[in-house]
Amino acid sequence: MFRGSMVAIVTPMQADGGLDFEALARLVEFHIDNGTNAIIAVGTTGESATLNFEEHITVVRKVVEQVKGRIPVIAGTGANSTSEALHLTRRAMEVGADACLLVTPYYNKPTQEGLYRHYKLIADSVAIPQILYNVPGRTACDLMPETVERLADTPNIVGIKEASTLERIRELVRRCGDRMDVYSGDDGIAAEAMLSGAKGVISVTANVAPHAMHELCVAALAGDRARTEAINSQLAELHKTLFLESNPIPVKWAVSQLGLIPQGIRLPLTLFSESFQPAVRAAMQQAGVL
Secondary structure: OOOOOEEEEEOEEEOOOOOOOHHHHHHHHHHHHHOOOOOEEEEOOOOOHHHHHHHHHHHHHHHHHHHHOOOOOOOOOOOOHHHHEEEEEEHHHHOOEEEEEEOOOOOOOOOOHHHHHHHHHHHOOOOEEEEEEOOOHHHHHOOOOOHHHOOOOOOOOEEEOOOOOOHHHHHHHHOOOOOEEEOOOOOOHHHHHOOOOOOOEOOOHHHHHHHHHHHHHHHHOOOOOHHHHHHHHHHHHHHHOOOOOOOOOHHHHHHHOOOOOOOOOOOOOOOOOOHHHHHHHHHHHHOOOO
């Protein structure tokens, strides 16, 4: 249902942490102009953890309104409370999102049965396409392939964003690839993941180099290994350096260097350390965006 380079878009903020909707509109146009295939609004990179419910849904609505149906808009609606995730998913559907991305419940460490029931309840309750999201490095919770396979026959669970290992992505493609799409949640392994059967990447790097990420996905999804590797080699340092501090600290700084957003970010996240800035700048130059 969704393919290619899908950006986990940053949420622009002023220096005081207030939301900057003019900058958000510029970002949407920047991505459409550069071939981004879908926008994920208010995911991890969009600082979902520090936006309240009203802000969360307002950002999704603003993105939907700016996109005007030109590409899909996927709303991040996961939470570690099933009732909160259910509420956000309903509201995202009401404001026009095309799908929802639901991170595994973090911190409270549910069992695999709890994860199954969590996702099944939301899917059965809200008639919008839904993408599972597994990122154990952040959540202290791992959605196992067996549980994903149990969920794969739920009609509106259409995919999974897997942000762990290439081996796990390959296993999910083998187990479930005929019933749901598998996406890489890690830019560093995305090229090889797509060459192995994943259908795209939900990307941090695409915030900074959207055209190159689009071209990477086109090549990889066509099975063109040589072109995929050539493009990925230009982006490899960007994939790494955008995680020199916690995401989205480096990527927000990088996007600000493109003149698209101010440098605002919300506590407990802080502005990008000056000592790391030259490495990201060099990676941006290597990628051809500076």
